[in-house]
Amino acid sequence: MQAILDQSGLMVVVLSRTGRIRLFNAACEAVTGFGANEILGRPIWNLLLPDETDGVRRVFSDLVSCGLPSEHTNRWRTRSGSSRLIHWKNAALRDTAGHIRLVVGTGIDLTELQNSRDELRAAVDAMPGLVAHADAAHRVLFANHAYREWFGLDPEAQVGRHLRDVIGDSAYATLRPHLDCAARGESSTYHGELCYADGRKRFIHGTYVPKSGGNAGATSFYINVLDLTEQEALKAALAAESRRSQVMLENAIDAIVMIDRHGIIESYNPAAERIFGYSVSEVLGRNVSMLMPSPHAEMHDQYLANYLRTGNARVIGVGRELQAQRKDGRVIDIELAIGEFQEGDERYFTGFVRDISDRKHAEAQAQKRLQQLAHMNRLGAMSMLTSGLAHEISQPLMAVAALAHMCRTRLQEAEGTSDTLVKALDDIVEHCDRAGRIVSEMRSFLRKDDRASSRADTLSLNELIAAVLPLLDHEFRVAGIRLKLELDPSLPPVRVNGIQVEQVLLNLLRNAVEAMTQQEGDRLLQVDSRRKCNVGAACEVSIRDSGPGIDEDLMPRLFDPFTSTKENGLGQGLAISRAIVEAHGGQLKGENDPNGGARFSFTLPADAADG
Amino acid sequence: MPLMADHSDANPTPVVFIVDDDEAIREALSLLLRDTGFKCHGYGNPRAFLAEQPPPGPYCALLDLRMPGMHGLELQQQLRQRRPPPPTIFLTGYGEVEAAVQALREGALDFFEKHAFDPEALVERVADALQRHAQALRRGRAREQRDKRLDLLSTREREILDYVAAGASNKVIAIDLGISERTVEIHRSRGMRKLGTRSVAALVQLMTPP
Numbered sequence: 001m002q003a004i005l006d007q008s009g010l011m012v013v014v015l016s017r018t019g020r021i022r023l024f025n026a027a028c029e030a031v032t033g034f035g036a037n038e039i040l041g042r043p044i045w046n047l048l049l050p051d052e053t054d055g056v057r058r059v060f061s062d063l064v065s066c067g068l069p070s071e072h073t074n075r076w077r078t079r080s081g082s083s084r085l086i087h088w089k090n091a092a093l094r095d096t097a098g099h100i101r102l103v104v105g106t107g108i109d110l111t112e113l114q115n116s117r118d119e120l121r122a123a124v125d126a127m128p129g130l131v132a133h134a135d136a137a138h139r140v141l142f143a144n145h146a147y148r149e150w151f152g153l154d155p156e157a158q159v160g161r162h163l164r165d166v167i168g169d170s171a172y173a174t175l176r177p178h179l180d181c182a183a184r185g186e187s188s189t190y191h192g193e194l195c196y197a198d199g200r201k202r203f204i205h206g207t208y209v210p211k212s213g214g215n216a217g218a219t220s221f222y223i224n225v226l227d228l229t230e231q232e233a234l235k236a237a238l239a240a241e242s243r244r245s246q247v248m249l250e251n252a253i254d255a256i257v258m259i260d261r262h263g264i265i266e267s268y269n270p271a272a273e274r275i276f277g278y279s280v281s282e283v284l285g286r287n288v289s290m291l292m293p294s295p296h297a298e299m300h301d302q303y304l305a306n307y308l309r310t311g312n313a314r315v316i317g318v319g320r321e322l323q324a325q326r327k328d329g330r331v332i333d334i335e336l337a338i339g340e341f342q343e344g345d346e347r348y349f350t351g352f353v354r355d356i357s358d359r360k361h362a363e364a365q366a367q368k369r370l371q372q373l374a375h376m377n378r379l380g381a382m383s384m385l386t387s388g389l390a391h392e393i394s395q396p397l398m399a400v401a402a403l404a405h406m407c408r409t410r411l412q413e414a415e416g417t418s419d420t421l422v423k424a425l426d427d428i429v430e431h432c433d434r435a436g437r438i439v440s441e442m443r444s445f446l447r448k449d450d451r452a453s454s455r456a457d458t459l460s461l462n463e464l465i466a467a468v469l470p471l472l473d474h475e476f477r478v479a480g481i482r483l484k485l486e487l488d489p490s491l492p493p494v495r496v497n498g499i500q501v502e503q504v505l506l507n508l509l510r511n512a513v514e515a516m517t518q519q520e521g522d523r524l525l526q527v528d529s530r531r532k533c534n535v536g537a538a539c540e541v542s543i544r545d546s547g548p549g550i551d552e553d554l555m556p557r558l559f560d561p562f563t564s565t566k567e568n569g570l571g572q573g574l575a576i577s578r579a580i581v582e583a584h585g586g587q588l589k590g591e592n593d594p595n596g597g598a599r600f601s602f603t604l605p606a607d608a609a610d611g
Numbered sequence: 612m613p614l615m616a617d618h619s620d621a622n623p624t625p626v627v628f629i630v631d632d633d634e635a636i637r638e639a640l641s642l643l644l645r646d647t648g649f650k651c652h653g654y655g656n657p658r659a660f661l662a663e664q665p666p667p668g669p670y671c672a673l674l675d676l677r678m679p680g681m682h683g684l685e686l687q688q689q690l691r692q693r694r695p696p697p698p699t700i701f702l703t704g705y706g707e708v709e710a711a712v713q714a715l716r717e718g719a720l721d722f723f724e725k726h727a728f729d730p731e732a733l734v735e736r737v738a739d740a741l742q743r744h745a746q747a748l749r750r751g752r753a754r755e756q757r758d759k760r761l762d763l764l765s766t767r768e769r770e771i772l773d774y775v776a777a778g779a780s781n782k783v784i785a786i787d788l789g790i791s792e793r794t795v796e797i798h799r800s801r802g803m804r805k806l807g808t809r810s811v812a813a814l815v816q817l818m819t820p821p
Contacts, residue, residue, distance in 0.1 A: 398639070398728040399639035406730070432728075436724075
């Protein structure tokens with residue numbers, strides 16, 4: 001009998017009515033490490049962990065009093081001090097009179113099983129998604145740790161609760177068909193947004209799988225839910241970004257052309273169609289060199305290859321002004337910027353192309369105009385120089401002539417006059433005349449030039465101002481000058497030589513710019529035009545700067561030739577300007593504004609024909 | 612003021628004013644003109660010249676066109692306000708012919724280009740200018756005296772003498788004014804007495820503006 005019990009592998013213990021051990025088989029010895037000889041006759045409670053004792057006493061006394069078989073799981077101590085979890089099936093043994101004499105327990109060591117279940121549980125708890133087991137009535141049998149993470153719920157406390165109470169009405173209503181489906185024994189998945197009990201929305205991927213082996217009819221099922229909210233948000237953001245890029249591409253003013261590493265056109269926006277004249281279908285898949293004039297067209301493949309080999313960029317990342325060729329063969333000026341990006345192993349280049357033909361043309365025009373005005377200014381300077389010279393020489397000439405005449409008259413009246421002296425004075429007068437004739441000739445030479453340049457047209461002063469300002473755009477920008485225009489639209493036309501008046505405007509504006517660049521602070525240039533009625537009908541233009549103003553010492557000589565505050569100035573600008581304005585019957589004056597800065601203004605009479 | 616002290620109202624010495632900011636020119640012209648017998652006075656600044664009380668006798672002004680502070684043309688305009696306005700002669704530097712022509716248009720007597728200066732012509736022109744101004748002064752004085760005498764007349768006397776000067780007879784005047792011929796005669800002789808004229812011819816000369 002003992003041998004059989006030892007062979008069975010089950011733990012077998014027989015206890016007396018008082019709980020003393022009567023039998024302790026080999027399996028018990030193996031599990032506990034205690035020998036039967038040490039144990040027999042001792043109360044069973046000694047083998048239990050202290051906190052198990054009460055439970056086991058209750059089970060034992062039930063067994064002894066009623067004799068109904070029972071099962072109980074409890075922990076035993078071992079010789080090494082560890083504990084083992086053992087599942088017991090207990091029964092009472094009765095004597096022939098039917099009295100309960102002994103209690104027998106057969107046990108299985110569950111310790112290893114329990115450990116592996118704990119590990120499994122830990123693994124399930126460690127999963128980021130919800131893992132749960134629910135019965136066919138949608139009541140929770142098990143919930144993993146993620147329930148705490150997601151909803152702040154204690155997973156243990158969820159057991160027995162209805163899923164609706166766990167996840168909320170809204171989410172339950174959405175998921176119900178899937179839960180029902182799984183309870184019927186068919187797997188189901190839900191992919192979409194849910195609103196949980198806490199009001200938070202999550203985008204989930206839920207899998208509902210019936211418990212394996214479930215036969216037809218109601219079954220419990222497993223729930224596995226992943227949170228895809230962030231991924232979905234990212235996806236939506238990417239889609240929006242892509243839509244935005246597309247709108248930008250479609251509506252850009254610049255042509256945007258993307259090519260691959262071989263120069264083959266991959267994309268081509270509507271602005272490119274407009275600028276190059278080719279439609280998308282004509283260019284996709286073709287070499288981008290078709291958009292370039294010779295010699296770039298022939299060289300482009302080489303440019304690309306060089307760049308890919310050496311990494312030396314000539315256009316990429318900098319932006320340059322180049323030329324492009326349209327479908328109709330016309331070569332246009334463009335500004336080109338190139339960006340580069342990599343997608344997997346492939347490299348792409350995106351070219352942003354702006355048509356700057358108009359700007360180039362305008363720049364060339366402005367340059368030409370500036371040169372023309374500069375030439376006029378040089379001519380004017382020369383004329384002013386000569387005229388200043390002539391004017392200055394006239395003064396002593398007159399004095400000499402007057403004095404020589406007087407001397408000669410005196411000599412002739414006096415007694416014993418020396419003929420030599422009279423002759424000498426006659427010579428002085430003669431030389432004076434000659435010098436005067438030279439001055440006259442200078443004048444007639446310059447007058448020719450005056451006549452040639454004094455062709456007058458009926459013009460609007462406002463338009464002349466508008467024509468000159470763009471010529472100085474660059475200088476305004478560089479010096480950070482703000483421009484304030486107040487042009488009187490009712491200004492009557494003037495009859496003037498347009499180029500000369502532009503010259504005056506340019507001189508005054510340049511002076512203002514130079515004055516303002518001498519000091520820091522707010523740089524404001526005010527250009528006004530207005531009608532002036534006190535002396536006939538006249539137009540007045542005034543140019544006010546926020547510079548240091550005119551040096552009071554300089555005031556009386558302001559318009560004299562050779563008066564300049566500039567290091568390399570010839571000092572002809574204001575002199576010429578005044579000469580031009582006065583030749584047109586106007587006046588030019590310079591003064592210091594009471595609010596600071598210098599103010600130069602000139603008047604021109606209104607065209608008489610205009611009334 | 613030496614200018615004022617030198618002259619009596621009866622026979623004031625004519626004066627030539629030279630206004631030019633160039634001192635050499637002022638001095639040379641002063642020497643030239645003084646030597647020819649004119650009294651000269653030079654000013655380097657137009658405003659200083661304008662601020663001076665004008666002399667009682669005849670005078671003329673030699674004006675430079677371009678001077679600091681005031682343009683010659685503006686100075687001329689100021690001088691034209693004077694009664695009678697003094698004759699002006701301009702001295703022009705190079706390239707000022709247009710302004711000089713403008714000056715002539717506004718009543719200047721002449722202009723002289725400095726680089727082609729003819730002293731003899733200037734002397735002649737100055738003499739001419741002073742003579743003109745003397746005449747103008749005389750005319751002014753005569754007009755003044757006439758006006759003073761005419762002011763003595765009553766309204767009725769003035770009315771009747773206007774008729775007489777126009778050649779109307781007493782009879783015509785009486786009918787025109789609706790008064791008696793005798794009344795006309797009384798007013799007429801009283802008016803003639805006040806004016807100190809005896810003949811109709813003298814009356815006509817007096818009443819006609821110079």
